Amino acid sequence: MPVTLTIDGQEVTVPKGTTILEAAKTIGQQVPHYCYHPGMSSPAMCRLCLVEVEGAPKPMPSCVTTVMDGQVVHTQSEEATASRKAVLEFYLVNHPLDCPICDMSGECSLQDYVHEEGRDSGRSREPKRVFGRDDFGGDVLFYGDRCVMCTRCVRFMSEVEQDTRLTVVDRGNRSVIDTFFEEGLDGTNWHGNIVDICPVGALVSKDFLHKARAWDLEHTPSICTSCSQGCNIDLHTRDNLVQRLKPRENLDVNGWWMCDHGRENYEWINQGTRIEAPLVRDGNGGSKAVDWKEVLGALLEQANGAGAVKAVASPLASNEDLGALKALVEALGGGETVYRSARAEEEIVLKGFPSLARRKDLSANTTGAELMGLERAGADDATGGLADVAGHDGVLVVLGDALEDQPADFGKNAALYVFLGSHESEASANASFVLPVTTFAEQEGTFTNVAGRVQRFWPGLQAPGMARPPWLILGALVAELTEADLPRTAADAFAALASAVPAFSGLTYDDIGTRGALVNEPVQLSGD
Amino acid sequence: MAISVKVMHRPEPETTSYLRAALSGMALTFKHMVNPAAVTQQYPEEQTDLSPRWRGTHRMEVHADGRPKCVACGLCPTVCPANCIRLVGGEDDQGNRYPVVYEIDEFRCIFCGMCQEVCPVEAIHVGRHFENAEYTRDRFIYDLDRLMEQDHPVTLLWDPSDPRGE
Numbered sequence: 212m213p214v215t216l217t218i219d220g221q222e223v224t225v226p227k228g229t230t231i232l233e234a235a236k237t238i239g240q241q242v243p244h245y246c247y248h249p250g251m252s253s254p255a256m257c258r259l260c261l262v263e264v265e266g267a268p269k270p271m272p273s274c275v276t277t278v279m280d281g282q283v284v285h286t287q288s289e290e291a292t293a294s295r296k297a298v299l300e301f302y303l304v305n306h307p308l309d310c311p312i313c314d315m316s317g318e319c320s321l322q323d324y325v326h327e328e329g330r331d332s333g334r335s336r337e338p339k340r341v342f343g344r345d346d347f348g349g350d351v352l353f354y355g356d357r358c359v360m361c362t363r364c365v366r367f368m369s370e371v372e373q374d375t376r377l378t379v380v381d382r383g384n385r386s387v388i389d390t391f392f393e394e395g396l397d398g399t400n401w402h403g404n405i406v407d408i409c410p411v412g413a414l415v416s417k418d419f420l421h422k423a424r425a426w427d428l429e430h431t432p433s434i435c436t437s438c439s440q441g442c443n444i445d446l447h448t449r450d451n452l453v454q455r456l457k458p459r460e461n462l463d464v465n466g467w468w469m470c471d472h473g474r475e476n477y478e479w480i481n482q483g484t485r486i487e488a489p490l491v492r493d494g495n496g497g498s499k500a501v502d503w504k505e506v507l508g509a510l511l512e513q514a515n516g517a518g519a520v521k522a523v524a525s526p527l528a529s530n531e532d533l534g535a536l537k538a539l540v541e542a543l544g545g546g547e548t549v550y551r552s553a554r555a556e557e558e559i560v561l562k563g564f565p566s567l568a569r570r571k572d573l574s575a576n577t578t579g580a581e582l583m584g585l586e587r588a589g590a591d592d593a594t595g596g597l598a599d600v601a602g603h604d605g606v607l608v609v610l611g612d613a614l615e616d617q618p619a620d621f622g623k624n625a626a627l628y629v630f631l632g633s634h635e636s637e638a639s640a641n642a643s644f645v646l647p648v649t650t651f652a653e654q655e656g657t658f659t660n661v662a663g664r665v666q667r668f669w670p671g672l673q674a675p676g677m678a679r680p681p682w683l684i685l686g687a688l689v690a691e692l693t694e695a696d697l698p699r700t701a702a703d704a705f706a707a708l709a710s711a712v713p714a715f716s717g718l719t720y721d722d723i724g725t726r727g728a729l730v731n732e733p734v735q736l737s738g739d
Numbered sequence: 740m741a742i743s744v745k746v747m748h749r750p751e752p753e754t755t756s757y758l759r760a761a762l763s764g765m766a767l768t769f770k771h772m773v774n775p776a777a778v779t780q781q782y783p784e785e786q787t788d789l790s791p792r793w794r795g796t797h798r799m800e801v802h803a804d805g806r807p808k809c810v811a812c813g814l815c816p817t818v819c820p821a822n823c824i825r826l827v828g829g830e831d832d833q834g835n836r837y838p839v840v841y842e843i844d845e846f847r848c849i850f851c852g853m854c855q856e857v858c859p860v861e862a863i864h865v866g867r868h869f870e871n872a873e874y875t876r877d878r879f880i881y882d883l884d885r886l887m888e889q890d891h892p893v894t895l896l897w898d899p900s901d902p903r904g905e
Contacts, residue, residue, distance in 0.1 A: 311812030311859045312836040344834065421828040421836055424813040 216282040231273035231284055232260055242286050243295060243324045245361035245410045247274035250467050250564070251370050257361045259324070261294040262286045270294040292328055299329040305339050305384060306411075307356040315412030317425030321359060342387055347377075348395025349402045350417050350471065355387045358413035364388060364405035371468070371563030372401045388413070400559045400569065403474045404467070407457060416455070418475065423449045431671030432459060432725060434658050436527055436575035436651055437473035438555075440568060441660025441727075444469060446652060446671035452481045453652060453672070461726060464664065468561060470569045480672070485633055486647040487676025498645070503677065507684075510629065510644050511691055517626040518605025520546030523597060524585060525611030526574035528681060529656030530665065530715070531701055533576070533583050534708030535685035536610050542692040543606055550580045551589035551596055551612060570661050575651070579659035582714040582730065597621075610681055611648065614638035631681055647678040654680035655701040657723060659730060665718060666727035791895040794852045794865040797843050797881065798889035806831075807887055808862035811838040815854035815863055823847035824854065841883040845871060852894065864893035 215224045218235050225234045230253070232242050245257035253274040261270035265283040270291060273284075285291055302321060310316045342355025362379060365388060369375040376396055380389040396402040406414045428447040435442040435456065442465035445457045456477050458469035488500035491509060501509075520543045524536055540546050552574040559569040581587075589596025594616040600607065601617060607625040613636050614621060621638035622628040630642035633650055651658075653674040657665050682704035690697040698704040702720040709715040714730045722728045771777070780787065789795075800808045811828030823846075829839035852865045868891035873879060 311814070312810045316812070421811065421830055424817070426817065427813065 214278045214280050216278050216280065216284060218284045219286055225278055227278075229278050231262060231264070231271070231276050231278055231282075234278050235262075235273065235284070235286055240286055242273050243320070243328065244274055245320060245359055246363065248363055248366075248408055248467075251363065251366045254362060254366070257359065258298050259295060261291060261298065263288045263291040295324075295328050296330060299325050300333065300335075302359055303329070303333050304335045304337070305356065306359075307339060309357070313354075313357065313412035314415045314420060315357075315409070315425070319412060320410035340384060345389070346395070347390055347402075347414070348397040349399065350475070351396055351402055351406060352415050352417055352420065353388060354413050354415065357411050358388060359411050360386060360388075361410060362388075363408045363410070364414055367405050367408060368399075368402070371404075371561065372399060373562040374399055376402075377405075400470055400472065401468060401561055403471045404458070404469070408467070419455050423447075423454050428454060429671065430457075431652075431669050433652065433668040433671060434575060434660075434666050435469060435473040436658075437470075437476045437573060438570040439572040439574060439577050439661040440465065440570045441575060441658055441664065441666050442469040442473060442567070443666065443725075443727075444473075448671045451672050453477045463726065464660065464662075464666070465567050466564045468564060468567060470559065470561075472559075472569050480650055480652045482634065484635075485675045485678065486635055486645060487678065488647060489677065490645040492641075492643050492645075503679070503684075506644060506646065507687055507691070510627075511688065513627050513643065514543060514606065514688075514692075517543075519603075520544065520606045520608065521600050521603045522546065522548040522608040522610065523600060523612050523614075524548055524550045524580065524609075526550045526552040526572075526577045526580050527651065528576060528611045529651065529654070529668075529701075530576065530579045530583075530659055530708060531656050531698075531704035532610065532681035532685070533580055533585065534711060534715075535682040535689065535698070535704060536608065537583050537585075538689045538695070538707065538711060539608070539685045539692075542689050546606070548585045549588040549596070549600070550577070550585045551593045552577050552580075552587070553593040554591040572661065575660075576658045578661055578663060579657075579665075582659060582663075582732070583712055609639070609642070610685075631684060633678070646684055647676060648681045648684065649674040649678050653678070656680070656682070657705060657720075660727075663714075663730040663733070664727040665715070665723050665730055667720065667723050667725065789867045789869075791867070793867045793869075794850045794894050795869040796845065796866050796871050796889060796891065797848075797854075797886055798864050798866050798891065798893065799841070799883065799886035800862050800864065801887050806835075807838065807841070807883060808860050809838045809841060809858075809883075810836050810860055810862070811841075812836075812859060814857045814859065818853045818857045820851060820853065821847045821849045838883060841886065843881045843886065845879045845881055846876070855894070866891040866893050868892075 212227045213224050214227050219240055221238050223234050223238055235242050242260045244260040247253045255272040255275040260273045262273045263285040264271045345353040347353050365377045368377045376390055377388055379386050381387060406416045427449050431446045433444050433446045435444045443459040443461040445459050446453050447455045456474050458465060458467060460467050489503060489506040490498040491501050491506055492498045520540045522536060522540050524533055540548055552572055554571050555573055558571055561567045601621045602624050604624045605626055607622050607628045610631045613634055615636050617638035619637045622641045628642045629644045630639045631646045631648045633648055639645060651668060652672045653670050655670055657667050659665050686698040686704055689695050698707060705720055709718050714732045718728055802808055811826060813826060816824040816826050823844040825842040826838055827840040828836055831837045854863045855865050
């Protein structure tokens with residue numbers, strides 16, 4: 212049953228049981244808060260979301276006060292702002308104000324709220340209580356002095372991860388968050404999220420400690436590549452390097468959370484020794500760098516009548532890249548394409564948000580590869596399975612798979628061996644053409660997650676040298692071999708894919724947007 | 740208007756003496772050799788008095804134990820309009836945040852003094868000093884050690900005991 216009330220002179224209609232804070236959010240009025248988080252219960256203990264409700268004897272905490280018909284709420288009245296100003300002054304009684312050395316500085320709610328609504332200067336003359344720094348285990352450091360006792364971290368561990376590792380010790384102004392005995396957070400799989408939800412700099416990441424200032428980081432919406440869940444993330448980059456990954460809210464996929472496995476797995480994106488120019492091998496074991504026009508021309512010349520095609524693709528390649536590879540294989544007379552992906556023993560489910568799990572399949576786009584008819588090969592650690600490909604004597608195309616486990620004579624017998632990759636390996640040494648491609652962080656594209664949701668990602672880094680996205684390279688070859696149009700944008704490449712693969716038909720980049728869209732077919736992973 | 744032409748006649752060398760003009764010129768020269776009201780300053784033997792607000796070569800303040808006062812908060816590279824400060828933060832063995840790399844390119848610097856104004860721990864200062872000629876260009880990128888070695892007086896751009904200038 213809908214309820215109509217007035218907030219700041221504006222009529223709002225929301226379902227019964229909505230809190231005032233959430234109702235105010237629908238008209239764009241953000242009430243300051245610490246303990247309230249949309250993914251968890253509200254204990255109303257930070258007292259910062261106080262608003263004036265007409266008829267109520269005192270200011271009400273808006274995060275737990277539910278709306279009533281005909282209620283009149285003022286979030287910016289004198290009584291409301293004065294109450295919040297007083298609460299903020301109490302927060303600063305013991306806060307060390309060490310913003311210059313605090314990693315949260317620049318994205319800290321205490322900084323923001325005091326700047327917006329707080330006093331210019333404090334009146335407390337008492338010495339501040341000092342706790343110092345505590346190692347909570349895992350990736351988390353705790354600075355007790357900065358804590359505002361919102362208990363979001365305690366509630367995350369008990370309500371969402373459902374593995375109570377944190378608690379509040381002591382009473383009054385001596386109260387502090389602590390772990391049980393020496394147990395700490397070691398061995399938990401989602402504890403990185405308590406750093407995200409901490410509104411101040413009390414919980415900081417060891418990995419990110421002193422690495423960059425918040426205002427120096429650029430944020431790019433992207434998709435986590437560490438498993439097939441496809442968590443929505445932001446790449447935080449600086450100096451053309453990924454500095455950290457943060458979850459991006461998407462209630463259909465990952466809520467507000469992401470696992471530690473995915474959060475810590477970003478160093479590979481920054482690896483330095485990339486292939487930067489297209490290389491053409493001559494027969495004597497040497498190679499020379501040439502420009503794109505020359506290399507594609509030479510490649511097309513050799514591709515004529517070179518025999519049957521075998522292709523190896525990486526399930527970290529985007530839908531567009533795999534679609535372009537599929538089109539190329541067909542244009543060259545058809546053949547089989549395999550992919551290799553690592554698999555974990557079991558899923559790690561986030562108990563308080565059961566649709567989110569670290570999936571068994573540890574690649575971002577396995578579902579996309581399956582939908583396009585690629586076949587899985589090799590063992591569960593993404594090795595082996597290429598015995599018949601290695602000695603193939605026709606056309607051999609490798610996309611994205613680094614082939615690190617493969618022997619040095621991989622592809623030696625192939626009439627034409629094309630290696631599209633970002634890093635050179637022993638097995639790429641025999642390739643007649645080595646083409647530099649971008650990683651997912653350097654190109655636009657889409658992944659299909661385990662539930663068949665197609666999700667877009669955007670480029671956050673500049674590609675090294677002459678590296679180009681695979682869909683562009685493969686699309687240019689397909690355009691030369693057939694009547695197809697040259698894809699000029701990732702959206703073009705996706706449109707070509709949508710017209711070729713029934714599962715994607717009808718989808719466009721506009722439909723997918725930032726939230727993703729489901730493919731047309733129910734998804735069943737092979738081996739599940 | 741028609742152009743009017745005035746014809747000048749040079750003095751004839753046979754009939755003109757330059758002696759008087761030469762002597763008056765030399766008199767002026769010798770007068771300046773002994774003139775007590777000379778305005779020329781004998782730099783570098785004589786040094787100019789710099790204004791107390793002169794903004795020149797940077798220096799980094801140090802603690803009594805020799806550590807730099809800088810806590811690598813990142814405000815000076817953020818505020819620097821010439822983008823001449825490079826800073827990489829880190830943690831020392833006592834758990835203090837400190838600058839692993841702190842470099843100022845004195846060529847790019849425009850000596851606005853905003854780094855000193857913004858510094859929350861009064862570590863980086865511009866100084867009353869301007870003689871920083873070098874033989875090579877790379878010597879103009881001052882690293883942390885070099886900034887800590889500087890011992891010239893700092894500018895009175897901002898008085899810490901009177902932050903609002905009252």
